[in-house]
Amino acid sequence: MLLGRDGDGSALSAEEVVGNVYTTLVASQDTTANSLAWTIYLLHTHPTAWYRLVEKARHILADETVPRDLEQARSLTFAEACAQETMRLRPVAPVLFLEAVQDTQVGHVRVTKGTTVSCLMRRAAVDETNVRDASEFRPVRWLAGDKSMETSCPKNAFRCLSARDLDSAPVVTW
Numbered sequence: 001m002l003l004g005r006d007g008d009g010s011a012l013s014a015e016e017v018v019g020n021v022y023t024t025l026v027a028s029q030d031t032t033a034n035s036l037a038w039t040i041y042l043l044h045t046h047p048t049a050w051y052r053l054v055e056k057a058r059h060i061l062a063d064e065t066v067p068r069d070l071e072q073a074r075s076l077t078f079a080e081a082c083a084q085e086t087m088r089l090r091p092v093a094p095v096l097f098l099e100a101v102q103d104t105q106v107g108h109v110r111v112t113k114g115t116t117v118s119c120l121m122r123r124a125a126v127d128e129t130n131v132r133d134a135s136e137f138r139p140v141r142w143l144a145g146d147k148s149m150e151t152s153c154p155k156n157a158f159r160c161l162s163a164r165d166l167d168s169a170p171v172v173t174w
């Protein structure tokens, strides 16, 4: 950030650097610590998942304690499934507030410019119509081939609104 230059040679101002550092610290430290703490708690209370995680990690990492590169990290699919399942049940940001920068429509809801939209991140993620045995910690549901999340949403714990919620809603204007 300090050394980077735009095409015209201009650099970030001191104020912009402070803003970016502040955002990164606030956005990264608490989110990661909170999500990791819940992951450890849920694995501690679900030993079958814990043993599977350890077994897979030993198989892939062998004598290493951390992945040697991104490719090896990506092959730890069960570890990723544990993280996704934790963020589904215990999202660090259960509500997001977004502001429409232009008139738009989300599903059947018309949203006018300047409107603040509250996205309830957790609601669809713990709804039995989207996720079978929704209250249970079952990381395998994130693995390829598992059918316990029959939703038209991509498998991503960050998704806030299920397409079904939007399709069944009447068209309204806020």
Ligand code: HEM
Residues within 6 Å of the ligand: 023, 024, 027, 028, 029, 031, 032, 035, 036, 087, 092, 093, 096, 158
């Ligand atoms: C488990 C860890 C994390 C979780 C659960 C998490 C979650 C989120 C969520 C829900 C948002 C809002 C997305 C949206 O408004 O659409 C967000 C935004 C953001 N996160 Fe994270 N985050 C994590 C880790 C990090 C880390 C490690 C960094 C940086 C090193 C980071 C940097 C940011 C930034 C800069 C934004 C704002 C992006 C924007 O508004 O364009 N996050 N994060």
